[in-house]
Amino acid sequence: MDLDVDFVRAQFPAFAEPSLAGQAFFENAGGSYTCQPVIDRLTRYYHQRKVQPYAPYEASRLAGAEMDEARARLAAMLGVDGDEVSFGPSTSANTYVLAQAFRQFLQPGDAIIVTNQDHEANTGPWRRLEQAGIEVREWQIDPTTGHLPLERLAGLLPGAKLVCFPHASNVVGEVNPVAEIGLMAHEAGAITCVDGVSYVPHGFPHVPTLGADIYLFSAYKTYGPHQGIMVIRRALGMRLPAQGHYFNADVLYKRFTPAGPDHAQVAACAGMADYIDALAAHHGGAGLSAQGRAQLAHDLMRAHETALLQPLLDYLTSRNEVRVLGPHDAAQRAPTVALQTGRRGADLARELAAQGIMAGGGDFYAVRALTAQGVDPDKGVLRLSFVHYTSQGEVDQLIGALDRVL
Numbered sequence: 001m002d003l004d005v006d007f008v009r010a011q012f013p014a015f016a017e018p019s020l021a022g023q024a025f026f027e028n029a030g031g032s033y034t035c036q037p038v039i040d041r042l043t044r045y046y047h048q049r050k051v052q053p054y055a056p057y058e059a060s061r062l063a064g065a066e067m068d069e070a071r072a073r074l075a076a077m078l079g080v081d082g083d084e085v086s087f088g089p090s091t092s093a094n095t096y097v098l099a100q101a102f103r104q105f106l107q108p109g110d111a112i113i114v115t116n117q118d119h120e121a122n123t124g125p126w127r128r129l130e131q132a133g134i135e136v137r138e139w140q141i142d143p144t145t146g147h148l149p150l151e152r153l154a155g156l157l158p159g160a161k162l163v164c165f166p167h168a169s170n171v172v173g174e175v176n177p178v179a180e181i182g183l184m185a186h187e188a189g190a191i192t193c194v195d196g197v198s199y200v201p202h203g204f205p206h207v208p209t210l211g212a213d214i215y216l217f218s219a220y221k222t223y224g225p226h227q228g229i230m231v232i233r234r235a236l237g238m239r240l241p242a243q244g245h246y247f248n249a250d251v252l253y254k255r256f257t258p259a260g261p262d263h264a265q266v267a268a269c270a271g272m273a274d275y276i277d278a279l280a281a282h283h284g285g286a287g288l289s290a291q292g293r294a295q296l297a298h299d300l301m302r303a304h305e306t307a308l309l310q311p312l313l314d315y316l317t318s319r320n321e322v323r324v325l326g327p328h329d330a331a332q333r334a335p336t337v338a339l340q341t342g343r344r345g346a347d348l349a350r351e352l353a354a355q356g357i358m359a360g361g362g363d364f365y366a367v368r369a370l371t372a373q374g375v376d377p378d379k380g381v382l383r384l385s386f387v388h389y390t391s392q393g394e395v396d397q398l399i400g401a402l403d404r405v406l
Protein backbone atom coordinates (compact mmCIF):
# COMPACT_ATOMS: atom_id res chain seq x y z
CA MET A 1 0.00 0.00 0.00
CA ASP A 2 1.25 3.50 -0.86
CA LEU A 3 1.34 6.36 1.58
CA ASP A 4 -1.77 8.54 1.31
CA VAL A 5 0.00 11.88 1.07
CA ASP A 6 -3.26 13.87 1.08
CA PHE A 7 -4.22 12.25 4.38
CA VAL A 8 -0.74 12.98 5.73
CA ARG A 9 -0.80 16.64 4.74
CA ALA A 10 -4.22 17.10 6.31
CA GLN A 11 -2.59 16.30 9.69
CA PHE A 12 -0.22 19.28 9.40
CA PRO A 13 -1.79 22.75 9.77
CA ALA A 14 1.21 24.31 7.98
CA PHE A 15 -0.15 23.00 4.69
CA ALA A 16 -3.37 24.98 5.18
CA GLU A 17 -1.59 28.09 6.40
CA PRO A 18 -2.11 31.01 3.96
CA SER A 19 1.24 32.64 4.79
CA LEU A 20 3.05 29.46 3.67
CA ALA A 21 0.96 28.81 0.58
CA GLY A 22 2.91 28.16 -2.60
CA GLN A 23 6.18 27.62 -0.80
CA ALA A 24 7.76 24.18 -0.80
CA PHE A 25 9.56 23.24 2.41
CA PHE A 26 12.99 21.61 1.95
CA GLU A 27 14.67 22.36 5.29
CA ASN A 28 12.99 19.60 7.26
CA ALA A 29 16.30 18.32 8.64
CA GLY A 30 16.50 21.63 10.49
CA GLY A 31 13.06 21.09 12.02
CA SER A 32 9.84 19.61 10.71
CA TYR A 33 6.36 21.04 10.60
CA THR A 34 4.34 20.13 13.70
CA CYS A 35 1.43 17.71 13.47
CA GLN A 36 -2.05 18.71 14.65
CA PRO A 37 -2.24 16.33 17.67
CA VAL A 38 0.93 17.87 19.14
CA ILE A 39 -0.42 21.40 18.70
CA ASP A 40 -3.75 20.32 20.22
CA ARG A 41 -2.10 18.77 23.26
CA LEU A 42 0.19 21.74 23.77
CA THR A 43 -2.76 24.12 23.56
CA ARG A 44 -4.86 22.00 25.92
CA TYR A 45 -2.01 21.79 28.40
CA TYR A 46 -1.52 25.54 28.49
CA HIS A 47 -5.28 26.17 28.69
CA GLN A 48 -6.33 23.48 31.14
CA ARG A 49 -3.32 21.95 32.95
CA LYS A 50 -0.63 24.60 33.35
CA VAL A 51 -0.05 23.76 37.00
CA GLN A 52 2.61 21.82 38.86
CA PRO A 53 1.99 18.19 37.81
CA TYR A 54 1.60 15.09 40.02
CA ALA A 55 -0.42 16.73 42.85
CA PRO A 56 -3.85 15.32 43.85
CA TYR A 57 -6.04 18.09 42.37
CA GLU A 58 -7.59 17.27 39.01
CA ALA A 59 -5.71 19.66 36.71
CA SER A 60 -2.43 18.52 38.20
CA ARG A 61 -3.32 14.85 38.04
CA LEU A 62 -4.19 15.24 34.33
CA ALA A 63 -0.95 17.13 33.68
CA GLY A 64 1.17 14.39 35.25
CA ALA A 65 -0.81 11.63 33.57
CA GLU A 66 -0.30 13.20 30.18
CA MET A 67 3.45 13.49 30.75
CA ASP A 68 3.56 9.82 31.77
CA GLU A 69 1.46 8.93 28.74
CA ALA A 70 3.97 10.62 26.43
CA ARG A 71 6.86 8.64 27.86
CA ALA A 72 4.95 5.35 27.86
CA ARG A 73 3.64 5.69 24.32
CA LEU A 74 6.98 6.74 22.83
CA ALA A 75 8.63 3.86 24.68
CA ALA A 76 6.07 1.42 23.28
CA MET A 77 6.78 2.65 19.74
CA LEU A 78 10.53 2.40 20.27
CA GLY A 79 10.29 -1.06 21.88
CA VAL A 80 11.75 -0.08 25.27
CA ASP A 81 10.46 0.36 28.84
CA GLY A 82 8.77 3.63 29.81
CA ASP A 83 11.52 4.66 32.20
CA GLU A 84 14.18 4.09 29.54
CA VAL A 85 12.88 7.22 27.75
CA SER A 86 13.78 10.65 29.10
CA PHE A 87 13.31 14.20 27.88
CA GLY A 88 15.80 17.04 27.84
CA PRO A 89 15.89 20.51 26.27
CA SER A 90 17.66 19.27 23.11
CA THR A 91 19.92 16.53 21.87
CA SER A 92 22.92 18.86 22.30
CA ALA A 93 22.01 19.37 25.96
CA ASN A 94 21.44 15.63 26.39
CA THR A 95 24.85 14.63 25.01
CA TYR A 96 26.44 17.31 27.18
CA VAL A 97 24.90 15.74 30.29
CA LEU A 98 25.79 12.22 29.18
CA ALA A 99 29.39 13.26 28.62
CA GLN A 100 29.53 14.54 32.21
CA ALA A 101 28.31 11.13 33.37
CA PHE A 102 30.97 9.34 31.32
CA ARG A 103 33.61 11.73 32.66
CA GLN A 104 32.91 10.24 36.09
CA PHE A 105 32.37 6.71 34.80
CA LEU A 106 35.56 6.29 32.74
CA GLN A 107 39.11 6.12 34.05
CA PRO A 108 42.04 8.19 32.77
CA GLY A 109 43.65 6.15 30.01
CA ASP A 110 40.34 4.64 28.84
CA ALA A 111 39.60 5.08 25.15
CA ILE A 112 36.44 6.23 23.36
CA ILE A 113 35.63 6.43 19.65
CA VAL A 114 33.98 9.40 17.93
CA THR A 115 33.44 10.04 14.22
CA ASN A 116 34.03 12.99 11.94
CA GLN A 117 30.68 12.29 10.27
CA ASP A 118 28.57 13.47 13.23
CA HIS A 119 26.79 16.75 13.90
CA GLU A 120 28.88 18.50 16.57
CA ALA A 121 26.30 17.54 19.24
CA ASN A 122 27.44 13.90 19.26
CA THR A 123 31.15 14.51 18.95
CA GLY A 124 32.23 17.78 20.61
CA PRO A 125 31.16 16.92 24.19
CA TRP A 126 32.81 13.50 23.89
CA ARG A 127 36.06 14.90 22.49
CA ARG A 128 36.30 17.20 25.52
CA LEU A 129 36.75 14.11 27.71
CA GLU A 130 40.37 14.31 26.56
CA GLN A 131 40.73 16.94 29.31
CA ALA A 132 39.95 14.16 31.81
CA GLY A 133 42.71 11.94 30.45
CA ILE A 134 40.45 9.90 28.14
CA GLU A 135 41.98 8.79 24.85
CA VAL A 136 39.76 9.96 21.97
CA ARG A 137 40.02 7.94 18.76
CA GLU A 138 38.48 9.33 15.57
CA TRP A 139 36.66 6.99 13.22
CA GLN A 140 37.18 8.85 9.96
CA ILE A 141 34.96 8.97 6.92
CA ASP A 142 36.10 8.32 3.39
CA PRO A 143 36.80 11.81 2.02
CA THR A 144 35.19 11.07 -1.37
CA THR A 145 32.01 9.31 -0.32
CA GLY A 146 31.54 10.43 3.29
CA HIS A 147 31.11 6.74 4.17
CA LEU A 148 32.20 5.36 7.57
CA PRO A 149 34.16 2.17 6.74
CA LEU A 150 33.58 -0.68 9.21
CA GLU A 151 37.16 -1.95 8.65
CA ARG A 152 38.45 1.30 10.14
CA LEU A 153 36.22 0.86 13.17
CA ALA A 154 37.52 -2.66 13.70
CA GLY A 155 41.05 -1.28 13.97
CA LEU A 156 39.99 1.32 16.56
CA LEU A 157 37.87 -0.91 18.81
CA PRO A 158 40.40 -2.89 20.86
CA GLY A 159 40.25 -1.49 24.39
CA ALA A 160 37.60 1.15 23.59
CA LYS A 161 34.83 1.68 26.17
CA LEU A 162 32.38 3.79 24.15
CA VAL A 163 31.54 4.32 20.47
CA CYS A 164 29.57 7.45 19.49
CA PHE A 165 28.23 7.61 15.95
CA PRO A 166 25.20 8.78 13.94
CA HIS A 167 22.39 6.65 12.58
CA ALA A 168 22.55 9.08 9.65
CA SER A 169 24.67 12.20 9.28
CA ASN A 170 22.85 15.48 8.64
CA VAL A 171 25.09 16.23 5.63
CA VAL A 172 26.11 12.78 4.30
CA GLY A 173 22.68 11.23 4.68
CA GLU A 174 23.87 7.61 4.50
CA VAL A 175 21.97 5.27 6.81
CA ASN A 176 24.69 3.64 8.87
CA PRO A 177 24.38 -0.06 9.82
CA VAL A 178 23.67 0.62 13.48
CA ALA A 179 22.97 -3.00 14.48
CA GLU A 180 26.19 -4.23 12.86
CA ILE A 181 28.25 -1.48 14.44
CA GLY A 182 26.60 -2.22 17.78
CA LEU A 183 27.50 -5.91 17.53
CA MET A 184 31.12 -5.06 16.76
CA ALA A 185 31.24 -2.60 19.64
CA HIS A 186 29.61 -4.95 22.13
CA GLU A 187 31.90 -7.81 21.13
CA ALA A 188 34.81 -5.52 21.94
CA GLY A 189 33.19 -4.62 25.29
CA ALA A 190 32.18 -1.06 24.27
CA ILE A 191 28.95 0.87 24.86
CA THR A 192 27.22 2.60 21.92
CA CYS A 193 25.73 6.10 21.81
CA VAL A 194 23.79 6.61 18.59
CA ASP A 195 22.60 9.97 17.29
CA GLY A 196 19.28 9.21 15.61
CA VAL A 197 18.35 12.87 15.05
CA SER A 198 18.64 12.69 11.24
CA TYR A 199 17.06 9.26 11.01
CA VAL A 200 13.91 9.29 13.18
CA PRO A 201 12.03 11.91 11.09
CA HIS A 202 11.92 9.14 8.48
CA GLY A 203 10.49 6.50 10.80
CA PHE A 204 10.64 5.54 14.48
CA PRO A 205 13.05 2.62 14.89
CA HIS A 206 12.83 -0.42 17.19
CA VAL A 207 15.74 0.39 19.49
CA PRO A 208 16.39 -3.18 20.75
CA THR A 209 16.82 -4.34 17.14
CA LEU A 210 19.38 -1.57 16.63
CA GLY A 211 21.15 -2.73 19.80
CA ALA A 212 22.00 0.83 20.87
CA ASP A 213 22.73 1.42 24.55
CA ILE A 214 21.90 5.10 24.10
CA TYR A 215 19.71 6.36 21.26
CA LEU A 216 19.03 10.08 20.85
CA PHE A 217 16.70 12.16 18.72
CA SER A 218 15.03 15.57 18.65
CA ALA A 219 11.23 15.80 18.77
CA TYR A 220 11.12 19.11 16.92
CA LYS A 221 12.35 17.24 13.85
CA THR A 222 9.88 14.37 14.35
CA TYR A 223 6.66 16.44 14.12
CA GLY A 224 6.70 17.35 17.81
CA PRO A 225 7.70 20.13 20.19
CA HIS A 226 11.25 21.35 20.91
CA GLN A 227 12.54 18.52 23.09
CA GLY A 228 15.51 16.16 22.97
CA ILE A 229 14.52 12.54 23.55
CA MET A 230 16.94 10.03 24.98
CA VAL A 231 16.62 6.27 25.21
CA ILE A 232 19.06 4.95 27.78
CA ARG A 233 18.87 1.21 28.27
CA ARG A 234 18.46 0.23 31.88
CA ALA A 235 21.62 -1.86 32.24
CA LEU A 236 23.73 1.16 31.34
CA GLY A 237 21.54 3.89 32.83
CA MET A 238 21.59 2.47 36.35
CA ARG A 239 25.38 2.04 36.20
CA LEU A 240 26.29 5.49 34.85
CA PRO A 241 26.61 8.13 37.58
CA ALA A 242 23.32 10.08 37.86
CA GLN A 243 23.46 13.77 36.92
CA GLY A 244 20.17 14.93 38.46
CA HIS A 245 19.22 15.59 42.08
CA TYR A 246 20.66 12.89 44.37
CA PHE A 247 17.23 11.92 45.75
CA ASN A 248 15.96 11.16 42.22
CA ALA A 249 18.74 8.72 41.43
CA ASP A 250 16.57 5.61 41.73
CA VAL A 251 14.28 6.75 38.87
CA LEU A 252 15.98 5.98 35.57
CA TYR A 253 14.23 8.67 33.52
CA LYS A 254 15.30 11.35 36.01
CA ARG A 255 18.96 10.37 36.22
CA PHE A 256 20.21 12.32 33.16
CA THR A 257 17.86 15.31 33.10
CA PRO A 258 19.31 17.88 35.49
CA ALA A 259 17.46 20.71 33.70
CA GLY A 260 14.07 19.50 34.91
CA PRO A 261 11.35 18.79 32.38
CA ASP A 262 9.37 21.27 30.30
CA HIS A 263 6.04 19.86 31.43
CA ALA A 264 3.86 21.12 28.59
CA GLN A 265 6.23 20.02 25.86
CA VAL A 266 6.78 16.61 27.41
CA ALA A 267 3.00 16.14 27.57
CA ALA A 268 2.62 17.30 23.97
CA CYS A 269 5.06 14.61 22.82
CA ALA A 270 2.19 12.12 23.18
CA GLY A 271 0.80 13.84 20.09
CA MET A 272 3.62 12.31 18.02
CA ALA A 273 2.31 8.88 19.01
CA ASP A 274 -1.25 10.02 18.19
CA TYR A 275 -0.04 11.00 14.74
CA ILE A 276 1.86 7.78 14.05
CA ASP A 277 -1.13 5.75 15.29
CA ALA A 278 -3.53 7.69 13.06
CA LEU A 279 -1.21 7.21 10.09
CA ALA A 280 -0.99 3.48 10.70
CA ALA A 281 -4.75 3.15 11.28
CA HIS A 282 -5.49 5.00 8.04
CA HIS A 283 -3.30 2.48 6.21
CA GLY A 284 -4.93 -0.62 7.71
CA GLY A 285 -2.78 -0.98 10.83
CA ALA A 286 -5.35 -0.21 13.54
CA GLY A 287 -5.15 -3.71 15.01
CA LEU A 288 -1.37 -3.74 15.33
CA SER A 289 0.66 -3.23 18.51
CA ALA A 290 2.20 0.20 19.13
CA GLN A 291 5.47 -1.08 17.78
CA GLY A 292 3.72 -2.67 14.78
CA ARG A 293 2.01 0.65 14.03
CA ALA A 294 5.34 2.47 14.26
CA GLN A 295 6.92 -0.08 11.93
CA LEU A 296 4.09 0.27 9.40
CA ALA A 297 4.37 4.06 9.49
CA HIS A 298 8.15 3.78 9.16
CA ASP A 299 7.90 1.55 6.09
CA LEU A 300 5.27 3.75 4.43
CA MET A 301 7.39 6.84 5.02
CA ARG A 302 10.58 5.23 3.73
CA ALA A 303 8.92 3.90 0.57
CA HIS A 304 7.36 7.27 -0.28
CA GLU A 305 10.56 9.20 0.45
CA THR A 306 12.76 6.82 -1.53
CA ALA A 307 10.45 7.04 -4.56
CA LEU A 308 10.64 10.85 -4.48
CA LEU A 309 14.36 10.99 -3.73
CA GLN A 310 15.83 8.87 -6.53
CA PRO A 311 14.72 11.16 -9.41
CA LEU A 312 15.96 14.18 -7.46
CA LEU A 313 19.35 12.50 -6.93
CA ASP A 314 19.46 11.53 -10.62
CA TYR A 315 18.76 15.13 -11.61
CA LEU A 316 21.39 16.52 -9.24
CA THR A 317 24.10 14.02 -10.20
CA SER A 318 23.48 14.79 -13.88
CA ARG A 319 24.61 18.38 -13.32
CA ASN A 320 28.36 18.86 -13.71
CA GLU A 321 28.59 21.82 -11.34
CA VAL A 322 26.99 19.89 -8.46
CA ARG A 323 28.63 17.43 -6.09
CA VAL A 324 26.06 15.43 -4.11
CA LEU A 325 27.49 14.41 -0.74
CA GLY A 326 26.80 10.85 0.37
CA PRO A 327 25.24 7.94 -1.54
CA HIS A 328 23.56 8.49 -4.91
CA ASP A 329 21.27 5.51 -4.33
CA ALA A 330 18.12 6.65 -2.50
CA ALA A 331 17.70 3.27 -0.78
CA GLN A 332 20.95 3.80 1.12
CA ARG A 333 20.20 7.20 2.52
CA ALA A 334 17.84 9.66 4.15
CA PRO A 335 16.36 12.42 1.96
CA THR A 336 18.73 14.98 3.44
CA VAL A 337 20.90 15.99 0.51
CA ALA A 338 23.84 18.35 0.84
CA LEU A 339 25.30 19.88 -2.32
CA GLN A 340 28.71 21.38 -2.98
CA THR A 341 28.49 23.71 -5.97
CA GLY A 342 31.40 26.15 -5.87
CA ARG A 343 29.00 28.82 -4.62
CA ARG A 344 28.07 29.67 -1.05
CA GLY A 345 25.26 27.44 0.15
CA ALA A 346 23.55 30.36 1.87
CA ASP A 347 23.53 32.40 -1.36
CA LEU A 348 21.88 29.59 -3.26
CA ALA A 349 19.32 29.16 -0.48
CA ARG A 350 18.50 32.88 -0.73
CA GLU A 351 17.98 32.59 -4.48
CA LEU A 352 15.79 29.52 -3.98
CA ALA A 353 13.71 31.40 -1.42
CA ALA A 354 12.82 33.90 -4.14
CA GLN A 355 11.58 30.91 -6.16
CA GLY A 356 9.28 29.67 -3.40
CA ILE A 357 11.68 27.05 -2.06
CA MET A 358 12.47 27.01 1.67
CA ALA A 359 15.94 25.51 1.97
CA GLY A 360 19.08 26.20 3.98
CA GLY A 361 22.73 26.83 3.31
CA GLY A 362 25.72 26.67 5.64
CA ASP A 363 27.67 24.11 7.66
CA PHE A 364 24.73 22.75 9.68
CA TYR A 365 27.08 22.23 12.65
CA ALA A 366 28.70 19.38 10.72
CA VAL A 367 31.94 21.31 10.26
CA ARG A 368 34.15 18.26 10.73
CA ALA A 369 32.21 16.18 8.18
CA LEU A 370 32.29 18.94 5.58
CA THR A 371 35.98 19.68 6.10
CA ALA A 372 36.84 15.97 5.83
CA GLN A 373 35.05 15.85 2.47
CA GLY A 374 36.93 18.87 1.15
CA VAL A 375 34.07 21.35 1.57
CA ASP A 376 35.04 24.77 2.90
CA PRO A 377 32.67 25.20 5.87
CA ASP A 378 32.63 28.97 5.32
CA LYS A 379 31.16 28.38 1.89
CA GLY A 380 29.07 25.54 3.23
CA VAL A 381 26.60 23.44 1.31
CA LEU A 382 23.08 23.91 0.03
CA ARG A 383 20.96 21.36 1.89
CA LEU A 384 17.68 20.04 0.53
CA SER A 385 15.85 17.87 3.03
CA PHE A 386 12.35 16.48 2.92
CA VAL A 387 10.16 13.99 4.75
CA HIS A 388 7.10 11.85 4.06
CA TYR A 389 4.65 14.76 3.83
CA THR A 390 6.54 16.17 0.86
CA SER A 391 4.67 15.73 -2.42
CA GLN A 392 5.77 14.93 -5.95
CA GLY A 393 4.57 18.40 -6.95
CA GLU A 394 6.93 20.01 -4.45
CA VAL A 395 9.89 17.98 -5.71
CA ASP A 396 9.02 19.06 -9.25
CA GLN A 397 8.82 22.68 -8.04
CA LEU A 398 12.26 22.25 -6.45
CA ILE A 399 13.82 20.83 -9.61
CA GLY A 400 12.36 23.68 -11.66
CA ALA A 401 13.77 26.23 -9.21
CA LEU A 402 17.18 24.53 -9.16
CA ASP A 403 17.23 24.65 -12.95
CA ARG A 404 16.85 28.43 -12.81
CA VAL A 405 19.24 29.02 -9.90
CA LEU A 406 22.16 26.69 -10.51
Ligand SMILES: Cc1ncc(COP(=O)(O)O)c(C=O)c1O
Pocket residue numbers: 029030089090091092093119121122166168169170195197198217218227228
Ligand atom coordinates in the same frame (compact mmCIF):
# COMPACT_ATOMS: atom_id res chain seq x y z
C1 LIG B 1 22.26 14.87 13.22
C2 LIG B 1 22.00 15.85 14.31
N1 LIG B 1 22.39 15.56 15.56
C3 LIG B 1 22.19 16.40 16.58
C4 LIG B 1 21.58 17.60 16.40
C5 LIG B 1 21.37 18.50 17.57
O1 LIG B 1 20.04 18.45 17.97
P1 LIG B 1 19.45 19.56 18.93
O2 LIG B 1 19.14 20.74 18.08
O3 LIG B 1 18.22 18.91 19.51
O4 LIG B 1 20.46 19.87 19.96
C6 LIG B 1 21.16 17.98 15.12
C7 LIG B 1 20.52 19.28 14.90
O5 LIG B 1 20.36 19.75 13.82
C8 LIG B 1 21.39 17.08 14.06
O6 LIG B 1 21.01 17.37 12.80
